[in-house]
Amino acid sequence: MLSLARRCALPLLATLACLPAYNAHAEGGFVSLQAGITDSRDMDDFGNAFKIHFGPNITSRVSLEFGLLDMGTASYDDPVADFTDADDETAPTFSGTSHGSVSRSAATDSEQSVATYTGFSSAHPQGFLITFRYRIPLSDDIDFFLKTGANLWWADYDVIEVKAFQDGTTSKRTVKTRQTSAVDQISGGGFIWRVMPDLAVRAELETTPLDSAEFERARFQLVTIGAQYEF
Secondary structure, eight states: OOOHHHHHHHHHHHHHHHSOOOOOOSSOEEEEEEEEEOOOSSSSOOOEEEEEEEEEBBSSSSSEEEEEOOOOOOOOOEEEEOOOOOOOSOOOOEEEETTTEEEEEEEOSSSSSSSEEEEEEEEEEEEEEEEEEEESSSSSSSSEEEEEEEEEEEEEEEEEEEEETSSSSSEEEEEEEEEEEEEEEEEHHHEEEEEEEEEEEEEEEEEEEEOOSOOOEEEEEEEEEEEEEEE
16 A cells, blocks of 8 residues: 555646745645535545644745545445336336346245345545645735645445335345445645644645445545644
């Protein structure tokens, strides 16, 4: 995981090496707390995001950020059962099954026909962030910044089983809960508005993909706002 984190940081380090050295001296550090929303085109429902950032200001424009990120719970909608043609020989069907698999069984002397969907349901991603931030002053009180780095994430996820029976009834249960983890890149940008000498409002947009052997690749966007204290 550390080698992947280094690879995520190398492009920004190369860029920073080419930037003018406005101030080569470190200028203290910072800590920030932010909250906001998570969004994704790849999943159906998602929760609220919470972040803590802290670290040193390497120069007057470059900061090394460490962070703790909670992306909330993200999930897929359950498949929808169709009983239109269901009978003893034909089990019901499902739509919206791209994140799982379906098996179908005809009726027997003791059981009615049934379709069974098994697939990914929800996950709760959290992560440890290592990023570099480069600020661009827009005025005496407002800075624009860009950032990129590594998201060392882990997530508890649920796999569900949904059954649709010939008589038009359904059942649902969680068949397993497990954890997966990986390292992916996270990048973004935002604004810092200093309302007091040591206190600022920080707003930013970040994007990160989550991809592992157990977790189908999904890209998330995080929009957060909060307070940053400089020391």
